[in-house]
Amino acid sequence: MSRAALAERMGVNRSTILALTSELAAVGLVREESPEAALGAGRPSFVVRPETDRVFVLAFDVAVDRLVVARVGLGGTVLDRRETTRPRTGVDLDTVVTGLAELGRELYDAAPPGTVCAGVGASYCGMIRPGDGMVRYGPELGWVDQAFGTELESALGIGLPVAVGNEAHLGAHAEFARGAGIGSPDLIYLHGDVGVGGGILVGGRLLGGESGYGCEVGHMLVNPHDGRECLCGSRGCLEAETGEYALLEAVGRAGEFGREAVRSVVRAAAEGEPTAAAAVAAIGDWLGIGVANLINLFNPGVVVFGGTLRELYAVAAPQVGARIRQHGMPVSRERARLLPSGLGDDATLIGAAEKGFAALLNNPLTQIARTRSAQTTC
C-alpha cells in the first residue's frame, strides 16, 4: 500500500505516516519502495510492504486427520511447510506435541540467516481456554483439560509462547483478514471436518462471551425429533446431522473417515450419482436450518463455508438457500452473502499464523526487540 493510501486509511497526515513507516523499516518489519514510474501527474507515493521473507511465525494446525506446520511470513504468505497424517483416535498429548515440535523445530532451523521468528500460533480442533491454550474439550481426540499450549511451548524450546485458538475461530479471523470476508466485520465462518465448528465475528471481534467459549455452532440442536447421536453426548446437534459420520453412513461407507472420503462423496453427488446426491441434499437441508438460525440471530454480512463444508456447500447450495428463504427473516437475510472459503484448507493455518503475529502487530517495536533478543540466547 502506498504511504498516501495508508495515511488516508488511518486518518493521519503524510508526515506522521512517514515517521511511523520509517520506524518500522528501521527495525526490519517493512520496506519502502519507490513506485513504478507513474503515468499520472504529481509526485508518486512510496509503497510500504511487509518484510514477508524476513519476519515470520511458526503456525501449527492440529486438524482431525492431519498435522500441518508452516513458516508463514508477515502478510500471510506460507514460506515453507510440513504436513503429516494423524491417526484418528487414541493419540495422547505427548505424542501430538512431540511430533509437532519436531516439525516446527525443523522449519525453524531451516529458516534463512537474517530472518526472525516473531511468534508462534496454533489451531486446534476443540474448545480452548483463552490465555493459556489449555484444551478444555477435544472430542475427536478424547482430550479433556490437556495443557496443549504450554507443553508445545516447552517442547519447541525457542523461547516464544504458543498462542492457541480453536480452528473455526481462527478460520473466521483469517477469512476476515485475508479471505472471503474482507470488509465484512459481521462474519460467520463454518468449518467442516468430523463435526462442524463455528467462528463468529461481531463488529470484527470474535464472539467470546462470559468465559471465551461462545460460537459452539456445531452443538446447536436442529433435530429434536429423531436426531443422530453426537460425540458430545447429546443428539440432533448440527454437527451430528451434517458432519462426516452422517454423510459417510448415508452412502454406506460408515467405516471410512477423513476429508478425502467426504470429498469423494461430494464429487459423486456433483456428478449425479443418486445415493450420494440424496445424502448431500439431506445434509444441505440440515445445514440450511442451522444457517437460517444463525442469520436470524446475527444478521451477518457474510457466511463463509470452510473445511469440507466448502465443497459440500457448492453442491448443496439449493437446499441451503431454500431453508434460508423459508426460515430466515427477510430483513435479517437480505444483506447476507454466502461464500466458499477464500483460503481453502489453509484457512485455519493462516488463522493460526495471524494469532502468532498478534503480539507483534499490537506492539511492533517492543515485540520485535524482545523476540530478537530471546532468539539470540536460544
Next chain:
Amino acid sequence: MSRAALAERMGVNRSTILALTSELAAVGLVREESPEAALGAGRPSFVVRPETDRVFVLAFDVAVDRLVVARVGLGGTVLDRRETTRPRTGVDLDTVVTGLAELGRELYDAAPPGTVCAGVGASYCGMIRPGDGMVRYGPELGWVDQAFGTELESALGIGLPVAVGNEAHLGAHAEFARGAGIGSPDLIYLHGDVGVGGGILVGGRLLGGESGYGCEVGHMLVNPHDGRECLCGSRGCLEAETGEYALLEAVGRAGEFGREAVRSVVRAAAEGEPTAAAAVAAIGDWLGIGVANLINLFNPGVVVFGGTLRELYAVAAPQVGARIRQHGMPVSRERARLLPSGLGDDATLIGAAEKGFAALLNNPLTQIARTRSAQTTC
C-alpha cells in the same frame, strides 16, 4: 455515589471528578450533597445524585395489548405514567401515533415548572430500522415499513426526536443497566408477549449485525418435524412453540389473548391443575431447547426472562434446566445464570427511557443546552 467512588470507578483523580460534577451540577443534571455524619475516620466524600425529579424523558411502550407512556427521571425512576389497553388487531399507524402523542403531551404539560424534558424514547414490539425508527416489520399489528418514529415526533410536537427501539433490545439494555443483569455484559434477555423477542448484549453492546436486525431469537427454528405455524409465515419457530397462542390453545382457550390470560394459565399450572401444568411443561421443554442453543452460541453470563416468560420460567424451570443440561456444552453453560427480569413489566419502558436519555448521556452539556432552548421556543 460518592465523589470518591466515582473517581475510583472512572480511574481519574478527585480533583478531576470535582471539576466534572461541578459542571454537571451547574447545568442542573446532578446535585451534590453533604453525606450523613460519617462514623469512620477521614473527611467524608460528597455524594453525587442525578436530578431525577428535574430532568426527565418521555418513554413510550407499544406492547401487544397495551400502550404505556411515562415520564421517567434521570436515573430510571418512573415519575408519572398513563396506560391504556390496545385493540389487538387492525390498528393503523395514525391511530396508534395519535393516541400515544395525546398521552405524551398530557404528561409533558403536567410536568412541574422548572423541569426539563431531555429526550424521548419508544419501545415497539417489532423490527425497527436503526436511525429513523421505521417499523420494518411488526407482525402483531401487520405493519410493514411504517414511519413510526418520525410520525410520533411530529404528532408530539415538542421539538425533540423520538429514539425508537425493539422492545426486547431495550429490555436487554434496561436489565443490564438497572435490572437482573447488572455487571453481566454478555447478557441475553428473552421477552414473552404474543411471541418471543430477544435482546442480546455482547460485551455490553447490543448485537446489531450488518444492518441492525440481529437478535431475532423468536424465529430460531426449534421444531422442524411438526412445528406450529408462526406469524412470520414459517413453522416451528421458537415463538410459535412457546408463545401465547401455543399456551392458550393447549389449555383449550384458543380464542383468548393477552398477558392476563397467559398468567392465569401459568398460575393454574403452579397450583397443579393438570392440563395447565402439562401445557407449561411442554412449552418449558421448547424454551429450554432455545435457551440451550443460545448458551452454546453466546456463552452468556446471564439469561433474563422477561414479559410473560418471567412467570412462565418460574414454573417451567425444571424443563428448561433439563434441556440446558442435555444440549448445552458444559463449558458454555457453567457460568450462565438464569434469572427472572428484575424490572418486571416495566423492563421495556425503562429501556425506552434509557434510549431517550442516550443523547444526553453521550454529550450532557451540549444536549441539555439544546433541549432547554428547543423547549423554550415550543
